[in-house]
Amino acid sequence: MAKLELRGVVKRFGTNTVCDGIDLDVEQGQMVCLIGASGAGKSTLLRCINLLEPTEDGEIFLDGEDIAVPGLDPQSVRARIGMVFQSYNLFPHMTALENALLAPRRVHGLSRTEAQPDVEALFTRFGLADRMQNYPDQLSGGQQQRVAIVRALAMKPEVMLFDEITSALDPQLVGEVLDVLLQLKDQGMTMVLATHEMGFAREAADKVCFLQDGRIIEEGPPDQVFGSPKRAETKAFLERALK
Amino acid sequence: MTQDKAAGMTRRERFEAQQRRRSLVIAATSTTLVVAALVIFVPMSPGWEKVQKSFFNGAVLAQTFPKLLDAFLINVMIFAWSAPAIAVLGLLIALARDAKSPALFPLRIFGAAFTDVFRGVPVILTVYLIGFGIPGLGLPRPWNSPYIWGSLALILTYSAYVAEIFRAGIDSVHHSQRSAALSLGLSERQMMRDVVLPQAVRNVVPSQMNMLIALQKDVSLLSFIGPVEIFRQAGVFKSLLANFTPYVGAAIIFLFVTIPATRYADYLMSRQMRERR
Numbered sequence: 001m002a003k004l005e006l007r008g009v010v011k012r013f014g015t016n017t018v019c020d021g022i023d024l025d026v027e028q029g030q031m032v033c034l035i036g037a038s039g040a041g042k043s044t045l046l047r048c049i050n051l052l053e054p055t056e057d058g059e060i061f062l063d064g065e066d067i068a069v070p071g072l073d074p075q076s077v078r079a080r081i082g083m084v085f086q087s088y089n090l091f092p093h094m095t096a097l098e099n100a101l102l103a104p105r106r107v108h109g110l111s112r113t114e115a116q117p118d119v120e121a122l123f124t125r126f127g128l129a130d131r132m133q134n135y136p137d138q139l140s141g142g143q144q145q146r147v148a149i150v151r152a153l154a155m156k157p158e159v160m161l162f163d164e165i166t167s168a169l170d171p172q173l174v175g176e177v178l179d180v181l182l183q184l185k186d187q188g189m190t191m192v193l194a195t196h197e198m199g200f201a202r203e204a205a206d207k208v209c210f211l212q213d214g215r216i217i218e219e220g221p222p223d224q225v226f227g228s229p230k231r232a233e234t235k236a237f238l239e240r241a242l243k
Numbered sequence: 244m245t246q247d248k249a250a251g252m253t254r255r256e257r258f259e260a261q262q263r264r265r266s267l268v269i270a271a272t273s274t275t276l277v278v279a280a281l282v283i284f285v286p287m288s289p290g291w292e293k294v295q296k297s298f299f300n301g302a303v304l305a306q307t308f309p310k311l312l313d314a315f316l317i318n319v320m321i322f323a324w325s326a327p328a329i330a331v332l333g334l335l336i337a338l339a340r341d342a343k344s345p346a347l348f349p350l351r352i353f354g355a356a357f358t359d360v361f362r363g364v365p366v367i368l369t370v371y372l373i374g375f376g377i378p379g380l381g382l383p384r385p386w387n388s389p390y391i392w393g394s395l396a397l398i399l400t401y402s403a404y405v406a407e408i409f410r411a412g413i414d415s416v417h418h419s420q421r422s423a424a425l426s427l428g429l430s431e432r433q434m435m436r437d438v439v440l441p442q443a444v445r446n447v448v449p450s451q452m453n454m455l456i457a458l459q460k461d462v463s464l465l466s467f468i469g470p471v472e473i474f475r476q477a478g479v480f481k482s483l484l485a486n487f488t489p490y491v492g493a494a495i496i497f498l499f500v501t502i503p504a505t506r507y508a509d510y511l512m513s514r515q516m517r518e519r520r
Contacts, residue, residue: 050426079428089423093441102437103427148423155427 001064003028003190004049004159009058009068011041011048011214018044020214021058026159026207029188031181033201033222036211037237042194043086045211046161049192050083062159079107082152086164088144090136096147097123097132100154107155115154122150126180142173149180160184162193178204198241202226210234296486303488307480311492314476318462321394321472325462326455328398333405340410343431354406361403367464370396374468389469397465401458408450412443449515452508456501473497 004026011019018041026032034042047053049060051067051074060068067077091099097119104115123132126146136144145165152160162181166174178200184191185204195201201208202222209219210231218225218234229235252260285291339347340354361369373396378387385391416439424434466475473493480489 047422052422052425074425075428075430078426081426083426085419085423085426087419089419091420091423091438091442093445103429106433106437107428151427 002026002061003030003063004192005059005061005064006045006049007059007061009045009048009060010056011044011053012056018214019048019055022214022216024209024216024219026190026192028190030206031185031191031193031204032207032209033205034192034194034209034211035196035198035201035237035241040211041214042211043163046083046163046192046194049159050081050161051077052083075107079103079155080157081159081161082155082157083161084145084148084152084163084165086167088136088141088148088168090144090148090151092136095133095135096128096139096150099136099147100151103151103155118156119150119154122153126150126183140173141169142176145169145177146180149177153184159190159192162191162195164194164196166195166197196241198226198238210237212237298487298491300486300488303480303484303486304492307477307484307489308492310480311473311476311489311496314471314473315493315496317470317472318459321390321397321462321465321470322459325394325397325401326458328394329401329405329454329458330451332398332402334409336402336406337409337413338435340406341413357399358403358406361400362407364400366397366400366461367467369400370464370468372396373399374465389465393465393468393470397458397461401454401461405451405454408447408454409443411450412447413439415446416442446515449508449512452504452511456504456508459500459504460497 002025004024006022006024009019009022010017020041022041022045024032034045036042044053048055048068051072054070055068058068059066062077062080090096091102094102097116100119100122101112101115104110104119105112108115120129120132123129126149128143128146128150131139131143131147136147139147145168149165166177169177174197178197181191181193181200182204193201193205205222207219208222208225209216210225210229210233211217212233218229218231225234226238229238286295336354336357339350340358342348342350342354370393374389374393377392377395378389420438420442421434424438425431429437463472463474466472466478471479473496477489477493481487
């Protein structure tokens, strides 16, 4: 049984079908990269997995349990799935440390003293120990995005979703964020990324899925998808993306 | 060229210094002209002596000013207990209007009706209706006090406006903040309390400052139902001394409070604009 299994997931905004029957298996500890043009449905798919968007149809299994059942309380699911956004979305009125402490305290009901050691360890691990007391607007983009990752990790999630997390960064800051992803992969985190970083996807992913018009039209190991794509659409996209 | 180097100014700085000198001269000249016109022409008008005697009478001002200040304390008192009540009630109404749960639907209707009614009726009418109407029910002392019911009228009216400002503030928090909070597993309530409201309140502080300033002035409307606050006190002196100067005195006292407060609100507003850029 895969850690995360999507079966025929459909998401519509009005008459616009954004995810048109998506099947996807993510094994425990795997890093899966979703690639494709803007508007192909990558971000929406991630938001559906985290139940930020209600799905129209299809099942999403987390450890075999269908979490896309209409009417299910999304809170307990979201507490198990971490998500990081393109625009960081840190809470500007809180320090980096408070940002990361909020959810463990509110959702897990921990006291500040109970939650703090683990959270501080995360800051230290990702080289942010001296930035904990800073407010988001005192941090660089790369630091903010790393704090956002720490904030999600503070909930000890089983799966992490990353929505184009390097797209808003200056090129020289992209590396420090991708390094964090590699560390997480080494530690066996199950991850799904929507990304435009083709080089990184080719090097680090266990599986690459190419999305077009709300469908996964090609998937496989990175060497195969990037090296010898079967579909003409994939080939055309990669030629444009790697130019 | 050498001279400029000695002055240590760049080409741009020299140009800007020259511009500043120029605008200073123009501003000074035009101000002098306007003030001169006022000082020369106003006293030349036929009614000036009468107006000066009845509105700008130094002796009357000196005689009544201390009493006016005492009466102003009543304004301050009414303001002091109304303002916190308005903040709390306004926030509750704002939250009620945005309540999503179907069980709270009556609260939403109530919130909408509340803001419609109290924003739609002139303050003075609300003060009259509540200030005379409720004590008219024959309530025993001290529950028939115009202080209580007058304050309530102000609280209701101002809460309606303040609630709308809070709602605008809540809307101004970007939806990505909500996504981030929810993705962490927070409930809608926790998201509101810990993430949205703190930012919303901060965003609307300058606008709410303007409401406070307006409230400070509108406290005077309570004079119509009894309390002898500064406006009423000035009226008493006017009848007593057959002179309008006490009104000018009252205006001066108001300005001493409202001008610094307005300046402070403007400062907060411009600081916020800078932060957003």
